[in-house]
Amino acid sequence: MPLLLTEEQSMLRDSARGLISDKAPVAHLRKLRDGRDAAGFSSELWATFAEMGFCGLLIPEQFGGSGLGCVEAGIVMEEIGRTLMPAPFLASSVLAASALSRAGSDAQKSEHLPKIAAGKLLAALAVDEGAKHRPAQIALQATRSGNGFKLSGAKALVVDGHAAGLLIVAARTAGSSGDRDGLTLFLVDPKARGLTVERTIMVDAHNAARITFDNVEVDADHVLGEVDGGGALLENVLNIGRGAVASEMVGLSEEVFGRTVTYLKDRKQFGKAIGEFQALQHRAAQLYIDIEITRAAVLKALQALDTDIEKAAAAVAVAKARAGTTATRAVQEGVQMHGGMGMTDQFDIGLFMKRARVCEELFGDANFHADQLARAKGY
Amino acid sequence: MSDLDTFRRETRAWLDANCPPEMRKPMTSDEDTFWGGRNAKFASEPQRVWFERMRDKGWTVPHWPKEYGGGGLDGEEAKIVRQEMAAIGARQPLTSFGISMLGPALLKYGTDAQKKEHLPKITAGLIRWCQGYSEPNAGSDLASLQTRAESDGNDYVINGQKIWTSYANFADWIFCLVRTDPSAKKHDGISFILFDMTSKGVSTKPILLISGKSPFCETFFDNVRVPKSHVVGTVNRGWDVAKYLLQHERAMISGMGERGVGRPLGQVAADSVGSDEQGRLDDAMLRGQIASFEVDEAALSAAAERMVDLNKAGQGHPAFSSAMKYYGTELNKRRYEILMSAGGIDALEWESPRSKEGARPRAWLRTKANSIEGGTSEVMLGIVAKRILDLPGA
Numbered sequence: 001m002p003l004l005l006t007e008e009q010s011m012l013r014d015s016a017r018g019l020i021s022d023k024a025p026v027a028h029l030r031k032l033r034d035g036r037d038a039a040g041f042s043s044e045l046w047a048t049f050a051e052m053g054f055c056g057l058l059i060p061e062q063f064g065g066s067g068l069g070c071v072e073a074g075i076v077m078e079e080i081g082r083t084l085m086p087a088p089f090l091a092s093s094v095l096a097a098s099a100l101s102r103a104g105s106d107a108q109k110s111e112h113l114p115k116i117a118a119g120k121l122l123a124a125l126a127v128d129e130g131a132k133h134r135p136a137q138i139a140l141q142a143t144r145s146g147n148g149f150k151l152s153g154a155k156a157l158v159v160d161g162h163a164a165g166l167l168i169v170a171a172r173t174a175g176s177s178g179d180r181d182g183l184t185l186f187l188v189d190p191k192a193r194g195l196t197v198e199r200t201i202m203v204d205a206h207n208a209a210r211i212t213f214d215n216v217e218v219d220a221d222h223v224l225g226e227v228d229g230g231g232a233l234l235e236n237v238l239n240i241g242r243g244a245v246a247s248e249m250v251g252l253s254e255e256v257f258g259r260t261v262t263y264l265k266d267r268k269q270f271g272k273a274i275g276e277f278q279a280l281q282h283r284a285a286q287l288y289i290d291i292e293i294t295r296a297a298v299l300k301a302l303q304a305l306d307t308d309i310e311k312a313a314a315a316v317a318v319a320k321a322r323a324g325t326t327a328t329r330a331v332q333e334g335v336q337m338h339g340g341m342g343m344t345d346q347f348d349i350g351l352f353m354k355r356a357r358v359c360e361e362l363f364g365d366a367n368f369h370a371d372q373l374a375r376a377k378g379y
Numbered sequence: 380m381s382d383l384d385t386f387r388r389e390t391r392a393w394l395d396a397n398c399p400p401e402m403r404k405p406m407t408s409d410e411d412t413f414w415g416g417r418n419a420k421f422a423s424e425p426q427r428v429w430f431e432r433m434r435d436k437g438w439t440v441p442h443w444p445k446e447y448g449g450g451g452l453d454g455e456e457a458k459i460v461r462q463e464m465a466a467i468g469a470r471q472p473l474t475s476f477g478i479s480m481l482g483p484a485l486l487k488y489g490t491d492a493q494k495k496e497h498l499p500k501i502t503a504g505l506i507r508w509c510q511g512y513s514e515p516n517a518g519s520d521l522a523s524l525q526t527r528a529e530s531d532g533n534d535y536v537i538n539g540q541k542i543w544t545s546y547a548n549f550a551d552w553i554f555c556l557v558r559t560d561p562s563a564k565k566h567d568g569i570s571f572i573l574f575d576m577t578s579k580g581v582s583t584k585p586i587l588l589i590s591g592k593s594p595f596c597e598t599f600f601d602n603v604r605v606p607k608s609h610v611v612g613t614v615n616r617g618w619d620v621a622k623y624l625l626q627h628e629r630a631m632i633s634g635m636g637e638r639g640v641g642r643p644l645g646q647v648a649a650d651s652v653g654s655d656e657q658g659r660l661d662d663a664m665l666r667g668q669i670a671s672f673e674v675d676e677a678a679l680s681a682a683a684e685r686m687v688d689l690n691k692a693g694q695g696h697p698a699f700s701s702a703m704k705y706y707g708t709e710l711n712k713r714r715y716e717i718l719m720s721a722g723g724i725d726a727l728e729w730e731s732p733r734s735k736e737g738a739r740p741r742a743w744l745r746t747k748a749n750s751i752e753g754g755t756s757e758v759m760l761g762i763v764a765k766r767i768l769d770l771p772g773a
Contacts, residue, residue: 002455003685004692261768276772278761284770285763289702296685297678318677325674370670377673379645379660 001307003299005075012072016079019052024085026348032086033205039163040199040207041086046119049087056117058097058240063113065097069306070240074247074298081251084355086206088122091160094244096123099168099185099237103225108187112166124164125237126155126211133364135170135234136180140213142171148220149173151186151213159362161209162199164190169213174228183231185224192216204354236309239316242363243305246298246316246323249359253291253323253330256352260284260334267339280337287333294319294326314376321369324360331356386456390463397432399425403468407738409594412474416507417551430504433472439502440478443486447494448502454691458684476545477501477508479631481554484571484624488612497573509576510628511541511555511598512621519758521556522565522618526600528557528572530607535559535572537580537603543752547583547596550576554624560615571617571624574605590744591729591737628753629700633707634683644714645669648721665720672713679706698766705759708749715743 005013023045032040049055054076059065073094080089097116100109100123115121127135140153151171161167167188175182190197194214202208225233261284264275274280301319304312331353335342342349360366402425406412410422413430421427433439436450442457443449452460482501485494500506517524526539537557547553552575560568576583580603585593612620645660648669653661660666686703689695718739719726726743728734750756764770 002688002692003681004688004694261770265769265771273771275770281764281768281770282757282760284768285702285705285760288763288768289706292699292702293675293678293682293706296682299685300681314677318674318681321671321674322678366671366674367667370667370674373673374645374659374666374670377643377645378658379643379649379654379666379669 001303003296003303005071005299009071009075013075013079015052016054016076017082019048020079020083020085023048024087025083026351029084029086029205029351040205041088041160041163045085046087049089050117050119054089055093055119056097056113057093059093059101059113059117063101063109064117065113069302070243071299071302071306073240073244074302077244077247078251081248081253081355081359082255084204084252084351088124088160088163088207090241090244090248091124091164092116092122095125095159095237095241096166096168098240099125099224099233102236103185103233107221108224112187121166122160122164123166123168124158124161124209125241126158126161126167126169127234127238127363128157129153129155133361133368135238137177138170138172138183139177140169140171142173142184142186142218145217148222149184149186149218151188151216151218153213155211155213157200157362158209158211160207161190161211162197162207164209166190167211168224170230170234180231182228183234184227185230185233186218187222187224188216188218192218202358204351204358206355206358235313238363239309239312240305242316242320242369243298243302245359245362246301246319249323249327249356250291250295250298252352252356252359253294253327256330256334256349257284257287257291259349260287260337263338274337283333283337287330290326290329294322297322314373317369317372317376320364321366321373324366324369327356328360328366383455383459387459387463390460391466393436394463394467394469397429398464398467398469399429401425402429402470402472404470405468406470407735408742409474412471413504414507414546414549415473415475415477415501415504416549417505418549419504419507429470430472434503437502439473439504440482443482443498443502447498449498454687458687473504475501475504475507476510477506480510480624480628481508481573483627484554484620485611487623488571488620492608493573493611506551507546507549509544509547509550509553509598511544511547511553513543514540515542519755521621522569524556524558524569526555526557527561528559528570528605530559531604533607534604535607535610537572537574537600537605539600541598541600543586543595544583544598545595545752547576547598548585548593552576553581553598554611556617556621559617563615566618568615569617569621570614571611571620572605573609573611574603578603578605580604588744589747590741592741592745594745625754626697626700629704629759630686632749632753633679633700633703633705644673644717644721647718651722651725665717669717669721672710672717675710676714679703679710682706696767698762701754701759701762702767704753705750705756705763708746709756711749712746715746719743 053066056065057068057073061067100112116123142149142151167190169186169188171184171186172182173184194216196212198210200208200210264280265273267274298319301315304315334349335353338349341347413426438450441450441452441460445451485497514524528535528537554573556569557572558568559570580601582599583596586595587593649660655661686699722739726739729737
């Protein structure tokens with residue numbers, strides 16, 4: 001398979017770019033941030049996303065979606081990355097939709113997927129607990145109780161968890177923290193008794209929540225997939241999310257880089273454009289090369305996810321690690337080359353730096369994924 | 380099953396049946412591959428067998444036209460052959476500057492007669508070429524070259540000196556940049572010409588490098604007569620040919636690391652460094668360096684694949700091979716710094732059968748030339764800044 005977008009994929013990119021650059025430029029994020037918007041995203045724009053078919057991109061056609069793949073989801077994520085658009089696309093349309101499509105019973109799929117595809121239901125995935133992404137160390141406990149389970153514990157960095165109408169919660173039903181086995185995924189109503197949601201306003205003005213569970217009762221029908229066997233499902237869903245976030249970082253990196261090169265050509269000091277100085281030219285060239293190489297690695301991972309997800313782990317680890325390192329470098333060079341202007345809130349560059357930091361942390365940073373790769377290769 | 384799937388299946392079966400096991404081991408030096416040429420000798424019987432089978436199939440250069448001894452494969456098929464060869468660790472059956480550098484330039488700029496004369500000898504491994512580009516005072520500023528070719532009837536008479544001519548002492552012919560119009564601006568008076576290294580007046584002198592080896596020579600021309608018909612492309616427009624060839628040279632150099640071939644670097648390191656109870660390399664900092672290296676190596680591999688696909692689709696940027704050359708060579712230097720660190724004192728031995736006569740330290744030192752030859756890293760970054768990013772004054 002050529003490592004290029006097909007004609008259909010290019011058309012999808014053009015339509016996503018058209019919509020997002022028109023309706024959700026960086027100013028859109030500023031407005032939501034400065035107005036302390038209660039949802040943190042525009043429901044009007046989300047409805048348009050649904051009309052364009054983006055919300056159900058990964059959902060099979062029989063459940064109201066368009067049955068496309070990770071490459072297509074990555075295309076939309078990349079455009080989201082260019083303008084820092086806050087939207088529940090990652091949480092609901094990528095992570096939750098993938099989990100439900102892959103492991104849901106017919107009843108679960110029929111109930112939730114059409115609503116997600118229509119943008120009427122927002123679902124979120126709750127995985128992380130500690131300061132760092134360590135899915136094997138999930139400790140939130142689910143104990144059997146009557147005809148179901150009781151959940152107790154806490155989740156953090158639940159992306160768009162503050163606005164979700166459905167939570168997919170990874171909990172431990174066997175073994176102890178550190179075991180890869182013994183995890184189970186549950187579909188949980190955020191209004192359930194004993195469940196508390198705290199919206200966490202983060203550095204990037206995007207949306208997430210901390211959620212606590214105090215003996216939250218969940219019916220056995222609401223287990224997603226196999227009891228104790230959720231680890232493999234979770235890993236696949238996380239890999240899809242990692243590919244998506246890596247795509248967002250490619251879009252973000254390229255946008256920052258484009259703005260920075262424009263600045264190098266416009267800004268004059270010592271009587272000439274600062275882009276004439278070789279010290280900056282070489283750094284710009286290195287950054288360009290980094291971004292192009294990362295773009296290829298990310299597309300490789302997305303194609304691998306669509307071809308055979310069970311064999312995609314290494315490619316995904318490479319993509320997420322590379323994308324994190326590249327985006328970090330892009331935003332740091334972006335701020336430095338914009339000089340004092342890069343430090344002002346008025347200039348957009350700082351917003352990209354903030355978002356890149358969050359993306360790097362989401363679902364494992366570069367160190368986490370390099371370590372995963374080393375383990376897989378046996379050293 | 381699509382035609383390509385069938386082709387892949389047949390290719391895999393053919394390679395498996397025809398590639399000797401000895402030719403599936405990672406190379407440790409330049410001598411592990413066959414270079415061809417009038418005086419060529421095979422280093423081993425499996426090397427001969429592998430070369431001859433691939434030659435007969437047209438797969439010394441799978442994507443060249445069949446009329447020149449190539450395989451006539453399209454881009455997608457040639458990619459499958461590369462992938463399937465990589466999958467079993469098959470060595471190139473023939474390594475030659477004729478394939479990686481001169482051939483592409485001849486296919487684009489050569490006359491029919493030139494193509495018919497030279498290309499079949501390249502694919503059949505009958506000729507070994509060298510490259511006469513750099514001069515003592517024309518390194519990064521290549522276009523300032525001074526070797527002169529003066530018109531004399533149907534011939535040019537060539538005088539001057541080249542340097543860093545790879546394997547000039549083993550080469551049969553040279554493709555050479557010469558100044559045919561000293562009065563023109565420096566890029567406008569250069570021609571690209573081919574001649575026999577046994578011509579009267581040609582002499583070579585190997586240069587001893589820090590690796591203790593002499594892969595490069597000084598090459599001297601003293602009144603060498605060359606027929607004018609040996610010019611490739613237009614007289615005084617040789618810079619166009621030179622630049623086009625450099626794109627191919629840079630793509631080749633960027634791929635010189637043994638990406639993804641053989642055992643993972645971390646396991647090689649574990650041989651000398653050791654592992655802890657959990658099987659992790661017993662040097663946490665080195666383990667981290669290796670893992671980061673492998674992330675970048677896999678990413679570069681994807682980028683190389685993408686570059687070929689982009690070029691095939693007509694969407695590639697002609698200067699992108701400079702980007703790949705920069706990254707690939709810097710990465711290969713990183714690989715050998717890691718290998719030296721992992722090898723510790725064992726990697727310091729210079730002369731012993733145990734160390735294969737210091738194979739690792741010699742290879743380590745050799746990689747330092749990667750970011751100099753074919754255009755330095757700094758020149759590559761300058762090209763990217765100017766031609767891709769369009770930065771002012773670059």
